[in-house]
Amino acid sequence: MLYHLCRKPSDGVIIPLLKSLTGKRILEVGIGSGYYTRYVMNGNKVCGIDQNPHLCQLPIKVYKGDAARLNEAIGEKNFDVVMSMWMTEYLNHEQLQTFLCQSRQMLSGGGMLLTTIIADKGMGILYVTAAKKLRHIAKYCYNISVVEKMTRQAGFNSVEIKTLNARLGLSWAYLVSAQI
Numbered sequence: 001m002l003y004h005l006c007r008k009p010s011d012g013v014i015i016p017l018l019k020s021l022t023g024k025r026i027l028e029v030g031i032g033s034g035y036y037t038r039y040v041m042n043g044n045k046v047c048g049i050d051q052n053p054h055l056c057q058l059p060i061k062v063y064k065g066d067a068a069r070l071n072e073a074i075g076e077k078n079f080d081v082v083m084s085m086w087m088t089e090y091l092n093h094e095q096l097q098t099f100l101c102q103s104r105q106m107l108s109g110g111g112m113l114l115t116t117i118i119a120d121k122g123m124g125i126l127y128v129t130a131a132k133k134l135r136h137i138a139k140y141c142y143n144i145s146v147v148e149k150m151t152r153q154a155g156f157n158s159v160e161i162k163t164l165n166a167r168l169g170l171s172w173a174y175l176v177s178a179q180i
C-alpha cells in the first residue's frame, strides 16, 4: 500500500537519476535488499552499508554499520556518490546531521550526495505518525529549509531539493542532491 501510494511515484524521479550514473564509485547507505542498487550496479563500482547487511543478497560488498558512523566501518573515503534511499527517516536531528557530515567526508572532490528525506507535510506527517502510533517505531520528518541548512552545514556548497509527491499530488518526501 505504502509502496503504491508513495514510493512508486517517487521512483519515477529517483530511478532515471540513478540510471544516469556511470563510471562512479558509489556508497549506498541503508542498502536494505538492494532495491535501488540494481539500477547502479552495472557500469559503476558499488558497495553498501546497513545495520542489517544480511538483507542484501547482491554480489557486492555490504558493510555492517551505522549511517551516523560511516567512518568507523568504511576505510576508503574517495566515493563519487553517496546515495541513501528511505533510510534517513530512522535518524533524529542529531543523527541526521552526523550522517550528512559523515557522507561529506566519504566523498572525493566534486562528489555528490543523493538522499531521500521524509517531508514534514502531507503524507510525510501521516507516515511518521502512523509508524509511531501503530507500530511504535520512531520515524522522523523534516522541514525543507532545515534540510537545506543542515546539508550546507555538513559542507555541501551546491544543494538542490526536489519535492517527491505521493499519489494525488500530496507531498511526502524530498530528494536532496548535494555537491561539495
Ligand SMILES: C[S@@+](CC[C@H](N)C(=O)[O-])C[C@H]1O[C@@H](n2cnc3c(N)ncnc32)[C@H](O)[C@@H]1O
Pocket (backbone or CB within 6 Å): 029, 030, 031, 032, 033, 034, 035, 036, 049, 050, 051, 052, 055, 065, 066, 067, 068, 084, 085, 086, 087, 090
Ligand atoms: C526502509 S529500508 C530501505 C532500504 C532500501 N534503501 C530501499 O529503499 O529499498 C531502510 C534500511 O535502512 C537501514 N537502516 C536504518 N537505520 C540505519 C542506520 N542508522 N544505519 C544504517 N542502516 C540503517 C535498515 O536496516 C534498512 O535496511
